[in-house]
Amino acid sequence: MSDAVARAAAHPGLLASLEPLLREWLPRQRWFAGKGRPVTGFSLVAATELLPPGGSSALLHLLVRAHQPEIPAQGGTAHPGDCYQLLTGVRETLPPRLAPALIGRPQEGPLAGRAVYEGLSDPRASAVLLEAIRARARIGRLRFEGDARQPIREGLVPRRMTSEQSNSSVVYGDTFVFKLLRRIVPGTHPDLELPLALAHEGCPRVPPPAGWLLADPDGPGEAYVLGVLQPYVRGATDGWELALHELAKSEDFTPKARALGRATAEVHGALALALPTVTLEQHRLRLLAEGMTERLDTAAGAVPALRPYAPGLRSAFRALAGLAAEGRTWTAQRIHGDLHLGQCLHSPSGAWSLIDFEGEPSKPLAERRMPQPTLRDIAGMLRSFDYAAHSVNPPATRWADACRAAYCSGYAEVAGRDPRTEPVLLRAYETDKAVYEVLYEARHRPDWLPVPLAAIRRLAAGAAA
Known part of the structure; x- marks a missing residue:
């Protein structure tokens, strides 16, 4: 499975095979900003294989641009060509517990016949993110970074938070919470910038970032901030x-x-x-x-x-x-x-x-x-x-x-x-x-x-x- 998915991440037909599924699935997500307007097409910004432990499943990290008819900026919704971050799990057979997370099964292309699903719903897949931050990994264009003063121990069990709006979050062992940003724009992101600044000032009112996920651009330009890991406030x-x-x-x-x-x-x-x-x-x-x-x-x-x-x-x-x-x-x-x-x-x-x-x-x-x-x-x-x-x-x-x-x-x-x-x-x-x-x-x-x-x-x- 791992070799096949690695080839799929680089396959020119990957997005074409996923597009019919994304046209149905993406507008239904609460964090999709372009509701009320048709999706006219997709373009692939980046595809990276994140390899979970074992070989029974795999995880693709996708940055996908959804194209929609342009509307005036004051309308309060998305501009055309919004970029979304997807964590896409891939399995030959989807267990019943993951059935609600199913995106679909591509009919053709490198993932034909396999179950493609929302990866954050899979504890094994979401554990990959924390391990990559703990290891300060670099995978393709992805950079997992963190604060050395906040050690991350192994084996923290992930669970996805259900109260989600414009982003998605996973709690790890009631110790950390990782917020995955869904709508991605290049540049310094306040959800990382401001907590880091407050941590530098010693402000105790904001949990200090313990790790973060960035994506480097293809050419000159600012990195994309993709997610932030912070201490979880227990019992709050x-x-x-x-x-x-x-x-x-x-x-x-x-x-x-x-x-x-x-x-x-x-x-x-x-x-x-x-x-x-x-x-x-x-x-x-x-x-x-x-x-x-x-x-x-x-x-x-x-x-x-x-x-x-x-x-x-x-x-x-x-x-x-x-x-x-x-x-x-x-x-x-x-x-x-x-x-x-x-x-x-x-x-x-x-x-x-x-x-x-x-x-x-x-x-x-x-x-x-x-x-x-x-x-x-x-x-x-x-x-x-x-x-x-x-x-x-x-x-x-x-x-x-x-x-x-x-x-x-x-x-x-x-x-x-x-x-x-x-x-x-x-x-x-x-x-x-x-x-x-x-x-x-x-x-x-x-x-x-x-x-x-x-x-x-x-x-x-x-x-x-």
Whole structure:
């Protein structure tokens, strides 16, 4: 099997044999960014054989570009030609436990008749990744690297995490978690860059990277970051699940919200020390307000329920532009970029950790790496408390208000400034986030649309006032 798969990785007909299977399988994956548009073809960026122990199975690492009709960048979905990372297992016979992972059986080509399946679902296959990082291996264009200060012992049993969205993760022996990035772009990736910078500053709020996977380009250019290995926070509960649990029990969440505010401020402070900060002056702030207004116009054109509130929402953005015209400035720095309760882990000791520094995957990498005011992260968390409160019936608005206030107070305890003392910029960011949520829910989860619309009504009324 191994020799056959090695030949398959280099075979010119490999992609042609897999294409009919990928056309069906790839758009069904939650992490596929181009939903709603047909796939018109594929091109193979790279194929590498990763050889597991024994000879009963094999694993192909594929970087595949999916071609789709072009859409405007503001649509929030993929650009044409997005590159995806696939770990493709190959077996003569697929055991019943792996049946749900089956991609299909190619009818022709170098893998004809064999079972091709999602490799991360196979513990034997996913163990290859950890062993390669442990050995600091170089396989073809793939480089497995790591932090020598975090030794990786042999024999850690892998299990795939089921709560997956834009990427896929495997836990190894409750010691490490490996996040495999699915949509791949060249360049410095914030999900590796920022945790490394925070580790250098000694920030305890973010698990330090223990290893990472890179792919070298064919010619001149920046490497692709393909995955990051970090310590697994044992017994931790993500903030969203914890908030819902305590809401259901009518328990007071404000102490945890205050502690989360302190943790957020600690991360922001460490990032400001580790990486450059800039000053946003009139021109940049005007562009920021214009971008928010454009996103509102796009969303209102797509979601009729948003249109009655558009004038009030625009006034929030006009207020920001007005401060810019008066000469007001703000400091911008690297931030999390997509902060919400689900990006936070609460450990049994009571400590909070922040994870997933990828930023919003729909945005270009260069945009995600731009310095921004910390209030953008804070607005995202305030919206997350509101989401949790509206997940119960009737909505727990007092719970949300108390958590939002506690979070801001906790942030102020560490940062020395309360986010609520910057009401114009905070409201603009919260409004921009709510508009994004309306468009997302209208497209993907219509039943959830009342949640952001409730915030839209509040924000529109407040901005108009």
